[in-house]
Structure formats: structure tokens, C-alpha cells
Amino acid sequence: MxxxxxxxxxxxxxxxxxxxxxxxxxxxxxxxxxxxxxxxxxxxxxxxxxxxxxxxxxxxxxxxxxxxxxxxxxxxxxxxxxxxxxxxxxxxxxxxxxxxxxxxxxxxxxxxxxxxxxxxxxxxxxxxxxxxxxEYKGDRQNLLIVGAGDAGAMLVRELEQNNAATTNIVGFVDDDEKKRNGRLAGFPILGAVDELAPIVRAKAVDKIVIAIPSADGETIRHIDNVCRSTGAQVCIMPGIYSMVNGELDMGEMREISLEDLLRRDPIQLDFEKITGYIAGKTVLITGAGGSIGSEIARQISRVGAKEIILLGRGENSIYEIHQELTRRHPEQNYHTVIANITDKDRMSRVFHRFQPQVVFHAAAHKHVPLMELQPDEAVRNNVFGTKNVADLADQNHAEIFVLISTDKAVNPTSVMGATKRTAELVVQEINQHSGTKFVTVRFGNVLGSRGSVVPLFEKQIAQGGPVTVTHRDMTRYFMTIPEAVQLVLQAGSQAEGGEVFLFDMGKPVRIKDMAEDLIRLHGLVPGKDINIVYTGLRPGEKLYEELLTSEEGATSTKHKKIFKAQIQPLDEDDLKESFNILKETTDKAVILKTLKHMIPTYKSKQLDELEIAE
Incomplete structure (x- = not known):
């Protein structure tokens, strides 16, 4: 038509x-x-x-x-x-x-x-x-725009361009006193955000669009709460960066997601400066089908790598990311490899064939309760799988190796955290005698990643609740997937060998607050429409996470939001002896004691029970 x-x-x-x-x-x-x-x-x-x-x-x-x-x-x-x-x-x-x-x-x-x-x-x-x-088409929703700025004007033009649109723009609200009683794109500025309720009633507003892409999380939170209190449907415009890169259309207004409500400003890095070392290089990504691995692949596909090898053991996830990438970047050369990082012979053939110059190691077991029950598998994958890939990177003269670690590796209380800290020790030890630059990045919890808390909460809300939170005082550091990947790419660009990089992620967020926010963002009331149930800490979990131990300290880097931990590697002979013990045993007690020997700050309920039994 x-x-x-x-x-x-x-x-x-x-x-x-x-x-x-x-x-x-x-x-x-x-x-x-x-x-x-x-x-x-x-x-x-x-x-x-x-x-x-x-x-x-x-x-x-x-x-x-x-x-x-x-x-x-x-x-x-x-x-x-x-x-x-x-x-x-x-x-x-x-x-x-x-x-x-x-x-x-x-x-x-x-x-x-x-x-x-x-x-x-x-x-x-x-x-x-x-x-x-x-202007005179019938059967339209009355729409009010929050933000009388450039984004609001762009939104008006987009909505007017679509003659089949079902919206009737009634005007804007904006807190800028200079704009009061003015007009933008032919529509009146009706008042301030805190005056929304009477404006919505007077204009019979059905839908409110927040068009302030540059606003920080605290501002968006306040605006969203005011908008929700009016009873109108609330949407948010995508950021200008997303629109320019073709990820979202101007008219593709979306429901507010938790990524918009980080209690700090999102961290942005100069993409061109931090990816120069990838252009023209062969890049291997392990765990390429996972949340972080797939996002690394998406980001570096824009850089112009010579080849990108997508490696993982889940054929469906590798297939899906490969299909997505070849559709978006048909000019980029991709290879798919189904392999297990614990299979050294298979991994050796992969390195021999492709000779990767840059390695991003994202493959790992990360579910804390599951790894508590299966420490031998956690060690096999997170420790020796990492050692296989790192050794091969060294032997095949890769230029840079980046290990994806976690804040759970700091003063670990879980097998998963302890094995990730051990993986950090692995790459530090290899770095001491290698021409390859080995670096580590520590993440907080990644919003929206597979198996993380947000998708679980959304699923529980969709089912009518209840939302399960382990403890009302539990806090976590949070970051978005794009932020996490920026840290990975930054680590590679600043690598000198042996560093551990981490973000300044602001203050930790209470999981309880996050659950309540997400319930409200679905237009529901916590405790009324959706209940929150506290289930108690699971094995290996702790109330709060840390980014550094008291001994490590941190120094600044070229970016004010990125820091470098000062970590001393373990004695090489002692480390090798511990590796030999872990490699030869599947006994749970031996594994836990060996991890404790390697990481003195490792404490857990399982260890306490072993000490009591002895």
C-alpha cells in the first residue's frame, strides 16, 4: 500500500x-x-x-x-x-x-x-x-513524548513519516525551564516531568515515550516511576549509537529494560583505539556461542579481522551465531569449529590449522551451585581447559591471549570462583616465560547473559511469580554485555603481559531492588501482583562480591574507569605440583584441599565440613 x-x-x-x-x-x-x-x-x-x-x-x-x-x-x-x-x-x-x-x-x-x-x-x-x-486520521493512540530535544524531534519526524502510524502526538514534557510553553516540531511543550499526571488526564494520553537517550540510570528510573504512576503505557527510544549502527530503527521503540537502569553511567570506550590490534589478524574465540563470546564476535566483526574462528562445543549455539554474523557481515571470513577445550589433541589441530594471532578465551563452566556438586568437572574445564588453550597459544606464538575471569575469583567461596582464580594463575605462570602477552579481565555479573538473574526474573514474572531471591541483603556488581566486551577488547589493546583488568562498576546493587525494579517495569506492583520469595543462599554463594583482595590493590590505566590489579604469581614449582595433584584425582576432598593450598583466601562450607570431619 x-x-x-x-x-x-x-x-x-x-x-x-x-x-x-x-x-x-x-x-x-x-x-x-x-x-x-x-x-x-x-x-x-x-x-x-x-x-x-x-x-x-x-x-x-x-x-x-x-x-x-x-x-x-x-x-x-x-x-x-x-x-x-x-x-x-x-x-x-x-x-x-x-x-x-x-x-x-x-x-x-x-x-x-x-x-x-x-x-x-x-x-x-x-x-x-x-x-x-x-493529522486527521482516526483511531489513534494519544502519545506524549518525554524530552523536548534532538531525540524527541527525530522521533516526531519518524512517526509522521509513517502514514499508517496509529499514534497522535499530543506534545512534549521537559524539565528545561527555557523550553516551557514553547513548541518543538510543531507540537507544544506542555510542562515538566513531575506534572505528567494532570497532563496525561487532560490529554487522554495512552502511551508515553521517553526520548532521552543520553540520560543516566538514576534519571531514567525517576522518569519511569513518574510515567508508570499515570497508568499509561511507557516505552523508551533506543540510543542514538544503536540507531546509527543499524541495530534499531527510530520507530522501534522498546519497553524499558534493566540495562537502562544501571545505577551508574554506562562506560564507553573509543572503539577504534581499542581494536586496532585486531585488524588484519586471525582471531580465535572459545565459547563463541555464549553470551560474552558471541558479543566479542559481533564487535570484532566490525574491525576487519583477517579470519574469525568461532569455537564451542554446543553445535546449535555456534550455528546460530555464525548465521547471524554472516548475515550482518557477509564480507568477513568466518570458520566454525565444534570442539571441547579439554581435548588437547583436538585443540592442537585447531591451532595448527588456523594459527590464531589473537585468542579470546571465554569458554568456562560458570554456574556456582552446579560446580559445587561437581568440582572435578569444574577443574577439568576451567583449569585444565584454560591451560590447554593457553599452552597452545604460547606454542603457536600467538600475539595476545585474553582470559575471561570473574569477580567470584576474588576471595572465592565457591568451586567455580576458586577454579577461575586458578585459571588466572595458569595464564600468569605461562606469561612469565612466553612471547605471547597473557592478560585477564574480571567481570561483575553481566546483565542479560545466559543463566544470569535477569532472564530468570523475567521468566518468573511472565509465569505470574513468585520471583525468587536468595537473600534480601545480597548485592552484586553489574555490567552490560557491551561493557563487558569493551573491557575484553581494552585488555587486549593495553596488554603488556600478566595484567588483570577490571572496571570501576560503581556501587553494588541489591538483588532485591533489582527484582522489584523489573516487576515495576512490567507494569506490576511488587508484593501485590508479583510476590518476592527469599530462598536462602545456595551452596558456594556469598552475600557480596569483591573485585580485589586486600593484598592486590589497583593502579590506574589509560582509561579512568579501568584499573589494573597488582597480583603476584605463585611459586612455579608449587603451582606445578598442585596441577599434578588436580590432574590425577577426582576425589572431592583432595580437589578442595588442593584449591585451598593454591588459594589461601578460598573459604567454603564444604571445606569447613572437611576440616570438622578430620
């Missing part, structure tokens, strides 16, 4: 322009001779009109005058219009001069002025007509 409508609009414009091109020369003659109709000049002009019209229409078509959306005409469109009219009239004048056609020289000038005026008026009337039709 829209295609047909666009076709009809172009035909209308061509017919209108043809009439203007034909009438303008005749009016020019009348003006030149003060309303008289001299037979000779009129006859000459009438004979020229057919080819003059054809030439003008051809110039307009070449100039793209019939491919522009005149409903949103701006200064550049006016300049293009003047250029097209001037070019067509200049060409006509040259033909008249070259063919010695008799015509007073003032007539082409008058024709240019009249043509420009006629075309300009026709475009203005075309815009007014569309505005009239758009």
Missing part, C-alpha cells in the same frame, strides 16, 4: 511540475510586456514549451527531485531544488542562444524566478496536504 502511495505521489509531482514548466514561460512573457500578448513572442514560446518541459523534467529526475520525501523537506532539499531549477533553465537558455531563437533576454530570467516560485509553492502545498491527512 505504501509503495503504491509513493508511486501516486511521484506521478502527482511530475504532473504539477510539467504544468509549472509550461505556464512559467507564458507568464514571463506577460510580465515582460506588462500584460500584453505579443503574437511573435507568444508563438515562439509556445513552440519551445514542449522541449523546455521535457528538458526540465529530465533534469529534475536526474537531480533526484522525485525521490525526496518532501513532507520532511529541509534546507538541503531547498538548495537542491534551487540547483535543479537553475540547471534546467541554464540549459534551456544555452539552447536558445545556440539556435539563435529570438527571445528577449529578460524572459529566461523571469521564467527562472517564476519556475522556482511555482515549484516551491507546489512542494509546500504537497507537505501541507500530507500534514492535513496525517
Amino acid at each position: 505504501n509503495i503504491l502511495q509513493n508511486y501516486h505521489d511521484k506521478i502527482k509531482l511530475i504532473l504539477i511540475d510539467a504544468i509549472v514548466f509550461a505556464v512559467a514561460p507564458i507568464l514571463a512573457v506577460l510580465l515582460r510586456f506588462e500584460g500584453k500578448m505579443p503574437t511573435k513572442e507568444i508563438t515562439i514560446v509556445q513552440g519551445c514549451i514542449p522541449w523546455m518541459v521535457l528538458i526540465s523534467l529530465a533534469i529534475f529526475y536526474i537531480y533526484g527531485m522525485y525521490h525526496r520525501i518532501w513532507h520532511y523537506a529541509r534546507m538541503r532539499d531547498l538548495v537542491a531544488l534551487i540547483g535543479a531549477v537553475s540547471l534546467s533553465q541554464m540549459l534551456i537558455f544555452i539552447i536558445i542562444v545556440m539556435t539563435d531563437t529570438y527571445m528577449p533576454r529578460s524572459i529566461p530570467i523571469l521564467t527562472w524566478i517564476l519556475t522556482l516560485g511555482g515549484i516551491g509553492v507546489s512542494r509546500l502545498m504537497f507537505k501541507i496536504n500530507i500534514d492535513f491527512v496525517t
Whole structure:
């Protein structure tokens, strides 16, 4: 329907322009001779009109005058219009001069002025007509926009462009006193955010769109709470960065997600500066089907790597990320590898075939309660799987190896945390005698990653509750997946060998508060519509996480939000002896005691029970 409508609009414009091109020369003659109709000049002009019209229409078509959306005409469109009219009239004048056609020289000038005026008026009337039709369509939702800035103006243009839109914009609200009682894009600024309730009632608002992409989490939280209290549906506009990169459309307004409510400003790094070391290189990503591994693949696909090897043991997840990436970046060269990092022979063949220069090691077991029950598997995958990949990176002369670690590795209370801390020791030990630069990055909890708390809460809310929280005082550091990947890429760009990088992630967030926020963002009331149930700490969990031990300390880096931990590696002989013990045993008690020997700050209920039993 829209295609047909666009076709009809172009035909209308061509017919209108043809009439203007034909009438303008005749009016020019009348003006030149003060309303008289001299037979000779009129006859000459009438004979020229057919080819003059054809030439003008051809110039307009070449100039793209019939491919522009005149409903949103701006200064550049006016300049293009003047250029097209001037070019067509200049060409006509040259033909008249070259063919010695008799015509007073003032007539082409008058024709240019009249043509420009006629075309300009026709475009203005075309815009007014569309505005009239758009404004008076029925069966529309009344929409109010929070934020009378650039994003709000862009949103208005996007909504007006879609003639089939089901929204009627009633105006804006904005806290800027200078904008009070003003207008933006033709719509009134009705008041401040805190005046939303009476505005919503007076204007019968059905839907509110928050159009402040640059606002921090605290501001969005306040605005969202005010909007929700009105009973209207609330959506948020995507950030400008996402729109420019084609990830979201302007009109693709989405429900507010928890990523918008981080209790700190999102961390942004200079993408070009932190990815220069990847361009033209062969890159291996282990765990490429996981949340972090797949996002690393997405980000570096924009850089121009020579090859990207997507390695994982889950065929479905590798298949899905490969399909997504080849669709988005058909120019990039990808290879898919189904392999287990604990299979050293298989991994050796992968390294021998591809010779990766940059390795991002994201493969790991990360579920705390599950690893408490199966410490041998946690050691096999997180410790010796990491050692396999790191040794092969060293032996095949990779340039950079980046290990994905966790804040649970700091003063660990779980097998998972202890094995990730051991993995850090593995790469530090290899780094001491390798030409490869080995670095580690420590994450807080990653919002939206597979197996994380947010998807669990959303599933429980969708089922009508209850939402389960282990303890009302439990806190965690949170970061978004893009932030996590930026840290990974930054680590690679600053690598000198042996560092452990971490983000300044602000203050930790209570899981209870996060659950309540998410319930509210679904338009529900905590404790009324959805209950929160406290289930108690699970094996290996602790109430709060840390990013550093008291001994480690941290130094600043080139980026004010990124720090480098000062970690001393263990004695090499002692480390090797512990590795030999772990490699030869599946006995739970032996594994836990060995981990405790390697990591003196490791404490857990299981260890306490072993000590009591002895």
C-alpha cells in the first residue's frame, strides 16, 4: 500500500511540475510586456514549451527531485531544488542562444524566478496536504513524548513519516525551564516531568515515550516511576549509537529494560583505539556461542579481522551465531569449529590449522551451585581447559591471549570462583616465560547473559511469580554485555603481559531492588501482583562480591574507569605440583584441599565440613 502511495505521489509531482514548466514561460512573457500578448513572442514560446518541459523534467529526475520525501523537506532539499531549477533553465537558455531563437533576454530570467516560485509553492502545498491527512486520521493512540530535544524531534519526524502510524502526538514534557510553553516540531511543550499526571488526564494520553537517550540510570528510573504512576503505557527510544549502527530503527521503540537502569553511567570506550590490534589478524574465540563470546564476535566483526574462528562445543549455539554474523557481515571470513577445550589433541589441530594471532578465551563452566556438586568437572574445564588453550597459544606464538575471569575469583567461596582464580594463575605462570602477552579481565555479573538473574526474573514474572531471591541483603556488581566486551577488547589493546583488568562498576546493587525494579517495569506492583520469595543462599554463594583482595590493590590505566590489579604469581614449582595433584584425582576432598593450598583466601562450607570431619 505504501509503495503504491509513493508511486501516486511521484506521478502527482511530475504532473504539477510539467504544468509549472509550461505556464512559467507564458507568464514571463506577460510580465515582460506588462500584460500584453505579443503574437511573435507568444508563438515562439509556445513552440519551445514542449522541449523546455521535457528538458526540465529530465533534469529534475536526474537531480533526484522525485525521490525526496518532501513532507520532511529541509534546507538541503531547498538548495537542491534551487540547483535543479537553475540547471534546467541554464540549459534551456544555452539552447536558445545556440539556435539563435529570438527571445528577449529578460524572459529566461523571469521564467527562472517564476519556475522556482511555482515549484516551491507546489512542494509546500504537497507537505501541507500530507500534514492535513496525517493529522486527521482516526483511531489513534494519544502519545506524549518525554524530552523536548534532538531525540524527541527525530522521533516526531519518524512517526509522521509513517502514514499508517496509529499514534497522535499530543506534545512534549521537559524539565528545561527555557523550553516551557514553547513548541518543538510543531507540537507544544506542555510542562515538566513531575506534572505528567494532570497532563496525561487532560490529554487522554495512552502511551508515553521517553526520548532521552543520553540520560543516566538514576534519571531514567525517576522518569519511569513518574510515567508508570499515570497508568499509561511507557516505552523508551533506543540510543542514538544503536540507531546509527543499524541495530534499531527510530520507530522501534522498546519497553524499558534493566540495562537502562544501571545505577551508574554506562562506560564507553573509543572503539577504534581499542581494536586496532585486531585488524588484519586471525582471531580465535572459545565459547563463541555464549553470551560474552558471541558479543566479542559481533564487535570484532566490525574491525576487519583477517579470519574469525568461532569455537564451542554446543553445535546449535555456534550455528546460530555464525548465521547471524554472516548475515550482518557477509564480507568477513568466518570458520566454525565444534570442539571441547579439554581435548588437547583436538585443540592442537585447531591451532595448527588456523594459527590464531589473537585468542579470546571465554569458554568456562560458570554456574556456582552446579560446580559445587561437581568440582572435578569444574577443574577439568576451567583449569585444565584454560591451560590447554593457553599452552597452545604460547606454542603457536600467538600475539595476545585474553582470559575471561570473574569477580567470584576474588576471595572465592565457591568451586567455580576458586577454579577461575586458578585459571588466572595458569595464564600468569605461562606469561612469565612466553612471547605471547597473557592478560585477564574480571567481570561483575553481566546483565542479560545466559543463566544470569535477569532472564530468570523475567521468566518468573511472565509465569505470574513468585520471583525468587536468595537473600534480601545480597548485592552484586553489574555490567552490560557491551561493557563487558569493551573491557575484553581494552585488555587486549593495553596488554603488556600478566595484567588483570577490571572496571570501576560503581556501587553494588541489591538483588532485591533489582527484582522489584523489573516487576515495576512490567507494569506490576511488587508484593501485590508479583510476590518476592527469599530462598536462602545456595551452596558456594556469598552475600557480596569483591573485585580485589586486600593484598592486590589497583593502579590506574589509560582509561579512568579501568584499573589494573597488582597480583603476584605463585611459586612455579608449587603451582606445578598442585596441577599434578588436580590432574590425577577426582576425589572431592583432595580437589578442595588442593584449591585451598593454591588459594589461601578460598573459604567454603564444604571445606569447613572437611576440616570438622578430620
